[in-house]
Amino acid sequence: MTAASPAARERLYLFDTTLRDGAQTNGVDFTLADKLNVIGLLNRLGVDYVEAGYPGANPTDTQLFAQKRPSAARVTAFGMTKRAGRSVSNDPGVAALLAAEADAICFVAKASAFQVRVALETTEEENLASIRESVAAAVAAGREALVDCEHFFDGFKENPDFALACAEAAYQAGARWVVLCDTNGGTLPHEVEAIVARVTARVPGSHVGIHAHNDTEQAVANSLAAVRAGARQIQGTLNGLGERCGNANLCSLIPTLLLKGDYAERFETGVSREALAEIGVVSRTLDEMLNRSPDRHAPYVGESAFATKAGIHASAILKDPATYEHVPPEAVGNQRRVLVSDQAGRSNVLAELERLGVPVDRADPRLARLLDEVKEREALGYAYEAADASFALLARRMLHSVPDFFTVERFSVKVERRYNAKGEMTTVAEAIVKVRVGDEVFISAAEGNGPVNALDVALRKDLGKYQPYIAGLRLTDYRVRILNGGTEAVTRVLVESTDESGARWTTVGVSPNIIDASFEALLDSITWQLLRSGAPG
């Protein structure tokens, strides 16, 4: 591939199947409202096609296609080609597709002689006829037609003539796109490139698409290999959702297509540079909707995608970010993070302080003390790279000051397992906390579903004048690890918190006593919330 002037760039089409193949993900269920939200996200991004579901297969999808949905991307209905042994006009599946309020219809058809024989139990001729007649019916009904050639690559390896005949049948019947599917996900990039080249010798590449799965962790590479061999449509999903190991991840593919090497020079897509800078938000919004923890290591969009831990790397990054960044994080709406840990140097600490908004003078001699303190505390079990809010508090305490908003004078927690009045074995947890806020003293008690929960509820029950500042605070994760084993074991607790604005922060506590460690992390979380929300000291 060689460089081309912008005017001569070839158009590459993006087809999103988050709502269809992505809905096959173990643990993922979209409501109708979810689906409409995702259609919105995909339009914000600028993909060309949204495969929104399978009308007739379930009530949600049937309802979705019952009315026209506003979308710049072409809303696509997925379904099977007509069954063998019946006419297309007499096939309820095809009828449901034709009745669906969709811009395009994507038929799935087997392109493997083995599959036709074993799974469909029909003949190759019947299979070809189903493709031709179904596509013709969609075109006659004024719809754009696509054909997903299922098992195309495995089918090609076993019987190339039949696989090619399926692709040609679809194209000749009028399909806008003939999509080559690596349904089982086992095909390797060099195979994809060679096989797609064989197809584009028969069907114009401008009508060929690729649908890759991640079963060898190469769905992205397979998609790009197909493009190199001439394919001009890529099917994928947000965050790589999809059956088994997922589909090709559009959140990785889109930045590569727009930012990297000869793809950016040779192709254009419907995604603008401005939309690209929102891809991180799109990715996280989907995770939030599905209540999945974002993959912090995800390429481009992950929290750690531009994070550096090693001290030698950090000092180079501060000299020139291009030394350790393959693309600028801002281009994909992400940010540089320099992690603080016992492997970190001064540069890591400086960069992290800047990100956290803690003002610091590079020449301040207390910086060296802070670095020593971090190393000493990490040797005790603290993990500041995972606990940004605790690090920010530590730094503010050493470099500036943090108000003593309140002090805890004592607390006690009790857990008891015993028979209750009905003779059932039951466990109760309760906590009492005594807090001083200025001249006032508050004693609060609470029950909880465990000692830490009881302590958390009691602690946040009444902080006097600070209560409004912490009203929206919520614990979202709690992790415990015992360090060093044996008799000198200490417990490290990480607490993740959030508030109504969606801000998220993590704090750490370390102690031989899990309750003490949890309490320390809870206190840091509340103090951080008071500090960041501007509570008066």
Added chain:
Amino acid sequence: MTAASPAARERLYLFDTTLRDGAQTNGVDFTLADKLNVIGLLNRLGVDYVEAGYPGANPTDTQLFAQKRPSAARVTAFGMTKRAGRSVSNDPGVAALLAAEADAICFVAKASAFQVRVALETTEEENLASIRESVAAAVAAGREALVDCEHFFDGFKENPDFALACAEAAYQAGARWVVLCDTNGGTLPHEVEAIVARVTARVPGSHVGIHAHNDTEQAVANSLAAVRAGARQIQGTLNGLGERCGNANLCSLIPTLLLKGDYAERFETGVSREALAEIGVVSRTLDEMLNRSPDRHAPYVGESAFATKAGIHASAILKDPATYEHVPPEAVGNQRRVLVSDQAGRSNVLAELERLGVPVDRADPRLARLLDEVKEREALGYAYEAADASFALLARRMLHSVPDFFTVERFSVKVERRYNAKGEMTTVAEAIVKVRVGDEVFISAAEGNGPVNALDVALRKDLGKYQPYIAGLRLTDYRVRILNGGTEAVTRVLVESTDESGARWTTVGVSPNIIDASFEALLDSITWQLLRSGAPG
């Protein structure tokens, strides 16, 4: 590439850097004990090299290399080449590497003229001299030498002569391996293939390695592209740990190399088919050690890698698994997940019972009930794969019987933080446990450094006639994870125990209350110890 007879297969070397580059992962901290465990896992798998750390960079790694570690894989120490402006014999970093108890030394050296200028602030000549002299010093000290050519691909694009000069300098000075590093992770597979081919025209491919990062989600594809261009060593990590988006994932690469297409035909590695079938266990053991949730969508080893949700796929799978599986799940120690009564699940349970010494008849109808029970309890949060002793107890209870050695009638735990008589803030934890052993009742109280420790000590203080059997029991690890998040969150506790014989077992407890969950795991541990030491029922 064409097929080769087994005798003519080329050897491909695997270099694991989980303990070095993997230690750069955001949120990952290995203790010395963790590192020794991982060395064990990697030997079980059969990799050729284990890069265990960076002696001198932090106390853990210095301690690790202070003595010879038993390992079939070559234990490798990582560090920098000598600094510019000083002799190799006068460089403390190189001295630490030469003093390290390691089989091999992997030097990292810049191979980019830009990096040499901007990050190192030295000259190209100095950089080449550092490579030559450092390698020569390692070879003279009787160590195998490797050179990680940092930023090789970016450096090559900008100044191919200098990048190649670095690679050649390393090879000519006697390095066994010249490793081409895509340090920033932004190079694409077609670029890797073209550039590696340029290197193998100058340095024999049998001395060239590839070190890829996953910043475009193509670390696996890049590694394979390098092999296609002649490289014969792959560097990667378990579960793709590593800085930012991670390194090439050996848990994806190894199955592909052993099972797929022409890689399996053309190459051999140190990993046997038997070891391959344990790769899933290796992957999960590492996650468990680091207290990370396994990625259920991970290729080959993920819980969902062979799971089918779509009805049309499931019926085809039942006709012939090859219709929807690219490799047999058993080959990588995984299992098909379609139906509850599937045979793979049954054989896994049988194999595990055999391993744990629980006698069972293959035709016993209660096996199916046990399988259902395991699935139901795992859905509640139990993790029997990690908790062998709890699984063995569950199986024995359902297939045979387990004596009620003792019953706990009630317990209570109290944790209190308050000022002591000297005016110091102090935290005390104490527990009371009432146990019935036959006709005798024992009430024991104990203090501990935390509530679980207090409960454990009180529980094991006096079990009457069973006391001699549990005298050597000791808790060695304790892990907690919150599952499901939100209001329905439950806590899962894993407890690892050991006794004087060195036997080691893990038990699990699940409850909304962490104390209840911990208590359940403690009870299982004691019961298991009584059972295995032949205590009378």
